Amino acid sequence: DGGITQSPKYLFRKEGQNVTLSCEQNLNHDAMYWYRQDPGQGLRLIYYSQIVNDFQKGDIAEGYSVSREKKESFPLTVTSAQKNPTAFYLCASSKRSGDGYTFGSGTRLTVV
Amino acid sequence: QKEVEQNSGPLSVPEGAIASLNCTYSDRGSQSFFWYRQYSGKSPELIMSIYSNGDKEDGRFTAQLNKASQYVSLLIRDSQPSDSATYLCAVNTGFQKLVFGTGTRLLVSP
Numbered sequence: 001d002g003g004i005t006q007s008p009k010y011l012f013r014k015e016g017q018n019v020t021l022s023c024e025q026n027l028n029h030d031a032m033y034w035y036r037q038d039p040g041q042g043l044r045l046i047y048y049s050q051i052v053n054d055f056q057k058g059d060i061a062e063g064y065s066v067s068r069e070k071k072e073s074f075p076l077t078v079t080s081a082q083k084n085p086t087a088f089y090l091c092a093s094s095k096r097s098g099d100g101y102t103f104g105s106g107t108r109l110t111v112v
Numbered sequence: 113q114k115e116v117e118q119n120s121g122p123l124s125v126p127e128g129a130i131a132s133l134n135c136t137y138s139d140r141g142s143q144s145f146f147w148y149r150q151y152s153g154k155s156p157e158l159i160m161s162i163y164s165n166g167d168k169e170d171g172r173f174t175a176q177l178n179k180a181s182q183y184v185s186l187l188i189r190d191s192q193p194s195d196s197a198t199y200l201c202a203v204n205t206g207f208q209k210l211v212f213g214t215g216t217r218l219l220v221s222p
Contacts, residue, residue, distance in 0.1 A: 007221075031208075056208075098143065098206070100161050106154075
């Protein structure tokens, strides 16, 4: 079955450490997105990509980086510059930009 | 003004009743509209999409769109306890990405 796979499901980060969240889709979707969800604040867009080797900053890109070397993959790195990274991270994809998204199951990141 | 606004709730309805969830948006150029259901601790799931004025029905769900009033709603008929979740409204404002509301929490009591 087609879908989006996020890994790991839970991730713990030490202070000053970079961590990478994986997102892989086999839906043949062109567009991919990363959102962060905090309690009571809804979904906030971190980065998005419409095509391989191209991506744009979202509303809260500071402290994050991404790459899009393959159509299927859109990993997110949470750098040490992100001072409050504890959150639920959601990867999504859509066939075309602006279509309804399909979400992955999410990664819950906690700073320890 | 937020781009997409929803009442945070909780909206409490008894089992079997109709639940009405509302969403307003600020950009008159918005093209398409979506409703997602999110259970606690889980990721959002797309349940309805609507693109033109009027009603769209899918099973127990009906989405209603009024572009003149910049208003989109979701009706859930014969509400079940399993419908208890947070419902997110999302709008495509034409800038290649969806803008999400903060969600309305629905509680259906047996």
